[in-house]
Amino acid sequence: MIDHEIKIAFKEYSSLDELNNQDKQLCQEAEKAMTQSHSPYSRFKVGAALRLQSGKIIYGSNQENVAYPSGLCAERVALFYWGANYSDDPVESIAITAHTHEFTITKPITPCGSCLQVLAEYEKKQGGKIKIILYCLDGPVWITNGIESFLPFMFFEDRLALTV
Numbered sequence: 001m002i003d004h005e006i007k008i009a010f011k012e013y014s015s016l017d018e019l020n021n022q023d024k025q026l027c028q029e030a031e032k033a034m035t036q037s038h039s040p041y042s043r044f045k046v047g048a049a050l051r052l053q054s055g056k057i058i059y060g061s062n063q064e065n066v067a068y069p070s071g072l073c074a075e076r077v078a079l080f081y082w083g084a085n086y087s088d089d090p091v092e093s094i095a096i097t098a099h100t101h102e103f104t105i106t107k108p109i110t111p112c113g114s115c116l117q118v119l120a121e122y123e124k125k126q127g128g129k130i131k132i133i134l135y136c137l138d139g140p141v142w143i144t145n146g147i148e149s150f151l152p153f154m155f156f157e158d159r160l161a162l163t164v
């Protein structure tokens with residue numbers, strides 16, 4: 001038997017003011033994205049903003065449906081929009097934020113497993129890491145460089161992409 005241990009790393013900033021201007025701006029864009037959230041069922045609004053290499057910003061927000069499983073998280077709305085429209089312009093960073101009137105969110109929300117897996121796919125596709133910025137409106141900001149810290153056991157099998 002072998003005992004393995006994996007350490008993950010992320011940086012914590014106490015507020016937006018500690019970030020560089022680009023990251024700070026992207027957090028504000030995520031906040032803007034959140035205003036388009038369609039979340040009458042959870043009443044939990046999530047916004048995501050992607051900064052592309054060209055400087056272009058694209059947005060996503062959670063979109064829910066009365067048939068619950070038909071909805072989609074903010075991150076995947078933004079990432080699939082990127083995949084469908086801008087995949088030749090690499091994603092440099094993603095900022096994510098959330099808000100609800102039901103309670104105060106005091107630490108950053110982290111993307112769900114499916115969104116992490118989609119981030120992993122697109123990092124592979126573009127051949128470059130995506131900086132992940134988790135912005136809590138009433139708390140700290142967590143930043144990690146690339147998906148691996150959040151998903152050290154991400155599923156990826158090169159041999160499935162037979163044509164690449």
Ligand code: THU
Pocket residue numbers: 039042044045046061062063064071072073074075109110111112115
């Ligand atoms: N949600 C996101 O959009 N992103 C996350 O990272 C976690 C959860 C959405 C899905 C659903 O619309 C609502 O938040 C409550 O789970």
